[in-house]
Structures are given as C-alpha cells and as structure tokens.
Amino acid sequence: MTRPSPGRRPGGPDTRADVLAAARRSFAEKGFRGTTIRAVAAEASVDPSLVHHYFGTKDALFLAAMELPVDPREVLGPLIDGPVETVAERFVGAFVAVWDDPALQPALLTVVRSALEPGGDRLFSEGFLPLIVQPVGVALGLDRPEYRMTLLASQVLGLILMRYVLRVEPLASMPPAVLIATYAPTIQRYLTGELP
Amino acid sequence: MTRPSPGRRPGGPDTRADVLAAARRSFAEKGFRGTTIRAVAAEASVDPSLVHHYFGTKDALFLAAMELPVDPREVLGPLIDGPVETVAERFVGAFVAVWDDPALQPALLTVVRSALEPGGDRLFSEGFLPLIVQPVGVALGLDRPEYRMTLLASQVLGLILMRYVLRVEPLASMPPAVLIATYAPTIQRYLTGELP
Numbered sequence: 001m002t003r004p005s006p007g008r009r010p011g012g013p014d015t016r017a018d019v020l021a022a023a024r025r026s027f028a029e030k031g032f033r034g035t036t037i038r039a040v041a042a043e044a045s046v047d048p049s050l051v052h053h054y055f056g057t058k059d060a061l062f063l064a065a066m067e068l069p070v071d072p073r074e075v076l077g078p079l080i081d082g083p084v085e086t087v088a089e090r091f092v093g094a095f096v097a098v099w100d101d102p103a104l105q106p107a108l109l110t111v112v113r114s115a116l117e118p119g120g121d122r123l124f125s126e127g128f129l130p131l132i133v134q135p136v137g138v139a140l141g142l143d144r145p146e147y148r149m150t151l152l153a154s155q156v157l158g159l160i161l162m163r164y165v166l167r168v169e170p171l172a173s174m175p176p177a178v179l180i181a182t183y184a185p186t187i188q189r190y191l192t193g194e195l196p
Numbered sequence: 197m198t199r200p201s202p203g204r205r206p207g208g209p210d211t212r213a214d215v216l217a218a219a220r221r222s223f224a225e226k227g228f229r230g231t232t233i234r235a236v237a238a239e240a241s242v243d244p245s246l247v248h249h250y251f252g253t254k255d256a257l258f259l260a261a262m263e264l265p266v267d268p269r270e271v272l273g274p275l276i277d278g279p280v281e282t283v284a285e286r287f288v289g290a291f292v293a294v295w296d297d298p299a300l301q302p303a304l305l306t307v308v309r310s311a312l313e314p315g316g317d318r319l320f321s322e323g324f325l326p327l328i329v330q331p332v333g334v335a336l337g338l339d340r341p342e343y344r345m346t347l348l349a350s351q352v353l354g355l356i357l358m359r360y361v362l363r364v365e366p367l368a369s370m371p372p373a374v375l376i377a378t379y380a381p382t383i384q385r386y387l388t389g390e391l392p
Binding site: 113115116120121124125129146147150151153154155156157158159161162163165166167168169170171177178181182185186189195196 | 309311312316317320321325342343346347349350351352353354355357358359361362363364365366367373374377378381382385391392
C-alpha cells in the first residue's frame with residue numbers, strides 16, 4: 001500500500017475521520033475562533049481544499065466534529081412554524097422528546113460532559129450557542145435574540161443537569177406533560193416576555 | 197514519636213484532616229447513604245466515637261467534607277425573614293453577592309465541578325439538596341418544599357454554569373440588579389406560584 005505523497009493524502013474513508021479528529025483536538029485546545037481550516041488540514045496531513053470539500057465552512061466542520069446524534073437545526077426548525085406566543089411549549093416538548101429517547105441520550109450526555117470540561121467553555125460560547133441556539137432566536141424574530149436565547153439556555157442547561165446528569169427526583173421521572181407545564185412559562189417569558 | 201496503638205489513633209490536628217479525607221473518599225465512592233461513620237472511622241484508623249466527637253452527625257460530617265467556603269445555611273437563613281412573596285428577590289440577591297465575591301468564587305467552582313464528576317451526582321442528590329437546599333423550603337413553609345426547591349435548583353444551577361463556569365455573555369457580566377429582575381420572577385413562581 002503506497003500513498004502518493006507523504007503528508008498530503010488523498011480523500012478516503014479514514015481521511016475524513018482523521019480530519020474530524022484533528023478538528024476536535026483543535027476546537028478543544030484553541031477554541032472556535034482559534035481554529036482554522038488550514039491548521040486542521042495541516043494537523044491531519046491533508047490539503048485544505050479537501051477539508052473544504054468534505055465539510056464546507058468552519059461552522060459545518062464544528063457541527064460535524066461535535067458528533068451530535070441529531071441535527072439540532074432540524075429539531076429546532078419546526079418550532080419556528082406556529083405562533084411565537086406558544087413557542088416555549090413546542091420547544092420544551094421537542095427538547096424532552098429528543099433527550100428522553102434512549103437511542104440519543106448517551107451521545108447527548110457525552111456532548112454536555114465535554115462542554116463542561118476545561119476548554120469546553122469556548123466550544124459552548126463560541127460554537128454551540130452562536131451557531132445553533134442563537135439562529136433560532138433570529139429566525140423567531142425575537143428582539144434581542146442573543147440575550148433571550150442565552151436566558152433560555154440557562155434554564156435548559158440546568159434542567160438537563162438535574163434530570164439527565166444528576167438524575168434528581170422528582171425531575172428525573174417527571175412526565176413530559178408536567179415538564180412542559182412547569183418550564184414553558186419560564187421559557188416563554190425569556191423569549192417574548194418583558195425583561196429588564 | 198510513638199502512637200498508643202496502631203490503627204487507633206488519639207485526636208489531634210491531622211487526625212481531623214485524616215477523617216475528613218476518608219469521609220470525602222467514602223462520600224464520592226459510596227454516596228451519602230452508603231457512607232457510615234463507622235466505616236469512615238475504620239478508613240481513617242480512629243475510633244468512631246472520635247468522629248462523633250469532632251463532627252456530631254453524618255450530616256455535619258458531610259457538610260465539613262464538602263469544604264464549602266461559606267455555610268450556606270447562614271446565607272440562606274436570613275431569607276426566611278421577610279415576606280415569602282418576595283423571597284426570590286432576596287434569594288437571587290444573596291446568591292449573586294456570594295458567587296460574585298472573588299474570595300469565595302474559586303472554592304464554589306470547585307464544589308460545582310466535583311458535583312458534576314462521576315459519583316458527584318449522589319453527593320448532590322443525597323447530600324447537598326436534602327441537607328442544605330430543601331430545609332430552606334421547609335423553613336419557608338412552602339407546600340411541596342422538595343419539589344419546589346428542586347425546580348429552583350434547576351434554574352440556579354443553569355445560571356451558575358452560564359455565568360461562572362462557561363462565562364457566557366451577556367450573563368457573565370450582567371449587573372446584579374438586572375440578574376435579580378430577570379431571574380426572581382422565575383424563582384418566585386417555582387417557590388410560591390401555581391404549578392402542575
């Protein structure tokens with residue numbers, strides 16, 4: 001088995017995996033802003049054009065590197081349809097359905113745990129929030145979308161920790177309908193209510 | 197330097213530290229319920245009566261082992277004075293004052309990080325919540341105090357992560373008065389509002 005030139009490998013199934021592994025290391029060590037497609041390509045010993053070919057933009061590379069078990073934009077997208085006055089109900093329902101799914105939960109827990117590790121703060125604040133969470137606020141036409149979606153994230157993250165990571169009762173076994181009735185008013189106020 | 201009997205040491209400054217270290221290991225490995233004063237004493241090679249002498253109950257041993265930089269019962273106690281209709285405002289104010297204090301924040305972050313490590317879930321759900329958080333709900337005379345204080349914890353934990361661990365803007369540098377106006381209504385509803 002030969003390779004055309006050492007350090008500049010052609011595309012192939014494990015080249016893609018190597019690029020993703022290099023991207024994950026770089027995002028974790030240097031954060032989202034500190035990562036460049038060029039540096040990831042060098043680290044994976046491939047041409048930058050190959051990284052662009054596989055993943056397109058740095059945003060798309062980041063989302064692929066996170067290995068989310070669902071595309072959050074597909075889950076969050078339908079929320080935008082329907083009246084904004086009840087978006088929180090739809091959001092909590094969709095959120096709980098995805099997290100309660102035993103096929104998805106282990107991978108989601110891994111993502112949360114890695115966001116809480118040292119270096120994970122930048123992946124969260126420079127990557128996940130601006131690329132995934134805040135565009136939903138913009139699409140919903142909220143005033144101050146960044147501000148409001150950050151408040152939403154502060155309640156959702158606490159709920160994830162209590163229900164799925166720390167598994168505290170009664171939250172851990174609360175039926176979805178009760179969760180919706182409990183948390184939708186909070187989140188609706190963060191998204192569309194009066195705030196300081 | 198001699199010791200009266202190997203494995204049964206008398207009290208002294210580093211005996212106390214040894215007991216605390218043994219307690220921390222046991223709480224982390226076996227959880228709050230799985231830890232006994234007898235087993236901690238054996239692990240530290242002291243008589244159980246000495247552990248009782250130093251710390252009193254298992255609850256008190258747990259609180260000492262957590263090494264909190266402030267006694268949360270002293271911080272939370274004054275909240276009980278004053279009208280329950282505005283307790284959330286007083287709570288968010290007191291909470292932010294303690295967490296924003298640069299002399300206290302590093303030790304508080306250590307406690308939060310250790311609660312999120314494997315095994316930390318039991319310290320949180322069997323120790324911190326029932327021993328520190330839920331008694332406040334009882335003292336406030338809330339109906340369903342455990343349930344309501346768990347909801348409070350789900351918002352407070354998310355706020356801690358966003359503001360102090362992940363340091364996400366605009367939460368990280370939001371002035372206390374704005375935090376109070378933003379979060380007190382949520383927490384007031386969790387404590388005294390209508391819930392499913």
